[in-house]
Amino acid sequence: MKIKFLSNPAIPQVFGIVMLALFIAQPVAAKTVKVTMTAKESTVVIDNKGTEYPAWTYDGKIPGPVVRVTEGDTVDFTLINPDTNKESHSMDFHAAVVDVLKEFSEVKPGESKHFTFVANHPGVFMYHCGAATMAQHIARGMYGIIIVDPKEGYSEAYPKPDREYVLIQSQYFPNAKDKNAMIENRGWADSLINGKIFHYDPVHDENASLTLQSKPGERVRIFFVNANINNPVAFHPIAGIWDKVYISGNPKNTLYGIQTYNVAVAEASIFDLVSPADHPTNNAIVDHAMGAALRGAITVLMNMPDADPKLGKGDNILIR
Numbered sequence: 001m002k003i004k005f006l007s008n009p010a011i012p013q014v015f016g017i018v019m020l021a022l023f024i025a026q027p028v029a030a031k032t033v034k035v036t037m038t039a040k041e042s043t044v045v046i047d048n049k050g051t052e053y054p055a056w057t058y059d060g061k062i063p064g065p066v067v068r069v070t071e072g073d074t075v076d077f078t079l080i081n082p083d084t085n086k087e088s089h090s091m092d093f094h095a096a097v098v099d100v101l102k103e104f105s106e107v108k109p110g111e112s113k114h115f116t117f118v119a120n121h122p123g124v125f126m127y128h129c130g131a132a133t134m135a136q137h138i139a140r141g142m143y144g145i146i147i148v149d150p151k152e153g154y155s156e157a158y159p160k161p162d163r164e165y166v167l168i169q170s171q172y173f174p175n176a177k178d179k180n181a182m183i184e185n186r187g188w189a190d191s192l193i194n195g196k197i198f199h200y201d202p203v204h205d206e207n208a209s210l211t212l213q214s215k216p217g218e219r220v221r222i223f224f225v226n227a228n229i230n231n232p233v234a235f236h237p238i239a240g241i242w243d244k245v246y247i248s249g250n251p252k253n254t255l256y257g258i259q260t261y262n263v264a265v266a267e268a269s270i271f272d273l274v275s276p277a278d279h280p281t282n283n284a285i286v287d288h289a290m291g292a293a294l295r296g297a298i299t300v301l302m303n304m305p306d307a308d309p310k311l312g313k314g315d316n317i318l319i320r
C-alpha cells in the first residue's frame with residue numbers, strides 16, 4: 001500500500017505545490033538593524049537662501065536620518081552624546097514599546113546609551129529627543145522618521161508604490177532660547193518641511209531649487225510626520241485626492257478617497273496619490289491651515305514624463 005501511495009504520480013506534484021505555498025507564505029526572516037546616531041549641537045541652514053540657525057540635531061541635520069526596518073526586526077540603537085555638547089539628549093522612538101524611564105532616559109554630554117526594541121507594529125512613526133525641555137529639543141531640530149514596512153510586504157490593499165517621499169513638518173521658532181514661547185505656541189515664524197521653509201516650492205520661494213517628481217499615473221507614497229510643537233496639520237494635495245490614507249502607516253487602517261486628513265501633533269501617516277496617466281499635472285501638497293501653508297508648508301509635486309528617475313527611490317526618499 002505504501003509503495004502504491006508513493007508511486008502515485010500526483011503526490012510529488014501536490015507535495016511540491018504545498019511546499020511552494022509554504023515557502024511563499026513565509027514572512028521575511030526578522031533581522032537586527034544597528035542604528036547609531038550622534039547628538040550634534042550645530043548650525044544648520046533653515047531656508048533656501050542660507051539663513052543659519054543654532055540647531056540641536058541627530059547627526060547634524062534636520063530632520064535626523066531615515067530609519068527603515070521591517071516589522072519584526074530588532075532595532076539595536078546607540079545614541080552618542082559627545083562631551084563637546086552642553087545639553088543632555090535622548091531618543092524616543094514612537095515605534096518602540098519599552099520603558100520611558102529606562103530606554104528613553106536622558107544621556108549626559110560625554111556619555112552614550114544603547115538599547116534594543118522589536119518593531120512589532122508596521123507603519124510610520126516619529127522619533128524625537130525627550131530631554132528637558134522637550135518642546136525646545138524638538139523645536140530646535142531633534143526629530144525624524146522610522147518606517148516599519150509590513151512583514152507581509154505589498155498586497156492589493158497596500159500596493160507597491162512607484163515613488164516614495166518623506167515629508168516632515170515642524171514649527172520654526174527663530175528665538176532658539178525662548179522655551180516658554182515654544183510651549184505656549186508664541187513666536188513661531190515659519191513652517192519647516194524637512195528642515196527648510198518652502199523647501200520644495202519654487203512658486204512661493206524663488207530660491208527653492210527642489211521639487212518632488214513623478215511620472216504621470218505613478219503611485220506616489222508620502223510618509224508624513226507632524227513634528228510641530230502644538231499645531232495639527234490639515235494635510236491636503238491641491239489638485240488631487242488622497243487615493244488611500246493609512247493611519248499611522250498601518251495597512252490595517254486604510255481610508256479611501258480623502259481630501260484633507262488631520263494629522264495630530266507627533267502622529268505620522270502614509271498618503272498615496274495617483275496623478276492622471278494621460279497628461280502632465282502638478283500638485284501642491286499643503287497644510288491647508290493657511291497660517292502654516294503660507295509660512296512655508298507647501299510642497300510642489302510635478303507629475304511629468306521626464307521626471308528624474310532617481311527621485312523618490314532607494315535612498316532618495318528624503319531629499320536634502
Ligand SMILES: [Cu+2]
Nearest residue numbers: 089129137142
Ligand atoms: Cu535633545
